[in-house]
Each structure stands twice: as structure tokens, then as C-alpha cells.
Amino acid sequence: MSGGDTVRVLGKTVDDETRCVHYATALDVIAIRFACCGEYYPCHLCHAECADHPAEQWPREQRDREAILCGVCSTELTIDRYLEVDACPNCDARFNPGCRLHSAYYFQP
Secondary structure: OOOOOOOOEOOOEOOOOOOEOOOOOOOOOEEEEOOOOOOEEOOHHHHHHHOOOOOOOEOHHHOOOEEEEEOOOOOEEEHHHHHHOOEOOOOOOEOOHHHHHHHHHHEOO
16 A cells, blocks of 8 residues: 555544554554454554454464554555564654564464
8 A cells, every 4th residue: 555545444543643542652653454354453452442353363474464554654564574673664653662562462473
């Protein structure tokens, strides 16, 4: 997806850069497409509160799928690419490196 396109992000968002009520620092500017439903949510807590099903992790063999959305420029990154960087390769917006502490909610190890 090219930057600037609008992608639907579900959940309890705080602003138009995908920050939510759970994670709202300057670096919390990504959303994750969940493997179970294909929908973007700002975080695992938003998915738990708003989806009508349990979350599923992305299988390791699907880390080449675009599943991370930069909330600043709407660029979609593959899971592998996202796990390699601390900023968006398109707009240089910094990502929260602490999100990796929660990667088990999203991605199989």
C-alpha cells in the first residue's frame, strides 16, 4: 500500500496515527493486522475488547506477509521487516521498540 492511503484500523484509537487508549506514547504509531481476522488493530488489548473471537498469532512461515501499518504514513510492512527496524523505512517515524516485548501476542516465535 502506498503512503497516504486510508486503511481501516479497529479498536479504541486515540488519534489518526493509530495510538490507542492502551498505548499512546509518541512511539506507538503502528497497527497490527491480526492473523485470525485480517483486520488492523492498534494492539492486542484493542483486539481482545472489540473483536468477537480470540486472537491468533501469525505463523513463523508467514512473516513475509504485510501485517504492520505505520500510523504516520500508512505504509504496510512485512512482519520480518518490522522486526528488523525501529522506524518506518518510508517516513522515518520512530516505532516503539517495547512493542517487541509483546510480540508473542502477534507472532509465533
